[in-house]
Amino acid sequence: MIIGKNLLDAQDVSVQFRIDGEWLTAIDKVDLSVKPGEVLALVGESGSGKSTFATAVMGLHSNTQARVTGSIVLDGHQIVDASEKEMQELRGVKAGMIFQDPLSALNPLMKIGDQIIEAMSVHDVYPKDQWNDRTIQLLKEVGITKPERVAQQFPHELSGGMRQRVMIAMAIANEPDLIIADEPTTALDVTIQSQILDLIKDIQEKKNAGVLLITHDLGVVAEMADSVAVMYAGQIVENGSVEDVFTNPLHPYTRSLLRANPSEDTIGDDLYVIPGTVPSLAAMDHTKDLFLRRVPWMQKEAEETIPDELVEAKPGHFVRGTAWKTFKFPDEKKGVKK
């Protein structure tokens, strides 16, 4: 189909799930793109639809329980209406995926080496006689010191960090241009987290791969990403370069998230807490700015219907709705930005 300069080009992507016979919208008209060599962070609370989007990019939604509409172009291939066979050929080759919990994501009965080899054996990227050598080389590449030994081990014999390294090795086995990392460090110890992030960054730079990084850790975003998309209740509410979004956050949600993130300036203060939770799928009315319902002093604005399109507040910096123009925290002085 369309060959663009973007590695991943998602236009107007909606995902609906069938729950109790009703189709409920989990993601609403999402536009996102990742260029080669770019790290795009997708942030938001649990339930905001980040993983649903990543799953849609891999074409992994069940076609009986989920409905994906819009256009997702991965390296020139349209995914939304691709057949299962076409998707099989794209998965692992065009995009590799790293999952959250490396213990449950690895087959407990298969040796590490065999699981990596399987990734190569189902595609024609590398000939059979190279699989063994390449497995060892991949394990070395992800920083495993005794690759020959680890290849013969089972997942339960490795530490959490090692398992995630194995997952990364598996995801890049066929040299995909896009790496999708779905909360790759959430299940790991804090000390291991930064090692794994460094590794992903390192691999991304070496291969000039694009990365779609899904996380709810703003520290990770600042460290890793080039651009960031903030998601709330299945919609992108703000989208721009990391620098723009972090130094000049616009949408009330982004500003609340950043305010709720502990930093040096807030030592000793009570931590800011966003009241409430993400609404359930059935309660999502995507014509409104859904986050405003959680802002006690903006209940009137929460009822206003807003356009679907994001507004370009500054070149390359997009924001949804109009509330960002007037939003202020109660303790905030006029004109002073947090």
Place this chain on the structure above:
Amino acid sequence: MWKLILKRVLLMIPQLLLMTLLIFAIAKLMPGDPFTGRFSPQLDLSELARLRKEAGLDDPWYVQYFRWIGNALHGHFGDSYVLQKPVVTLMGERLGNTIVLSLFTTVFLYLFGIPMAVASAKNEGKFIDRFWLTFNSITYGVPALVIFLFVLFLFGYTLQWFPTSGSVNIDAEGFVGIWLSKIYHVILPSVTIAALSTVGIFTYLRTGLLDNRNQDFVRTARAKGVPEKQIFWKHNFRNSMLPIAQNFGFQIVAIFSGSIFVEQIFNYPGMGLLYYSSISTRDYAVITALMLFYGFLSLVGAVLSDIILAWVDPRVRIS
């Protein structure tokens, strides 16, 4: 692996000892003794007391216990009072028959149960699935006796496709002939038992297959681009077979002990029939020997299950 097997086998020794104590206690608790009812009313009571003393029945229980254990270790389990033969000889004659019947039953059981569960899980909610679910509810719910009798009546008496009793034709000749006749005799009972016992394997495997379908490692395989067929067999099926494999040892024991009932109905001269008749005639020596045998079998079954699980699941191998 070898260390684990050795450890498990060694662990059997205390279990066996405990079991012999229990069996001995049960045997001692049973009313009467080997001489009860075996002499005419005219017999002098002092003569009976002499016989009892001679048989060592007046000794303290621990002396009797260790004598029994000592004899058992040498392969002496006493004589059957009813059939007037050594127990070992009686068991030997029937053990072969029961093994043949049980092995055939086991093979048929897995041959039926596994494809049934796979067909069901692959067609969840569709007709095939509902059919096998209903089938298993019925075979599980309806008393086996009813179906056994029906099968015996239909295929044995009415259609006369299969023999209704015995383990081998009296006129079978030659090694091949005798074995063909033996197999011919076990087909009806083994197929019937197997078809009626699939519920465990079916339910475990079907549930496992449906659960594992949504496991993270299955999703990982899909994200690697592995075709669905390969995902099913290599990832889903293998992991779902773990409980089935683990249960294998117990399943065999269940089939062996289940033969007590089946052999009675099909009039098949195996251990079960011997057990049944020995209980109804109070043939103590046979009862205790058979209890010991079935108990030992259960222990072996448990060890077998552990070894199989360690063999198929690397996570168990380590610990």
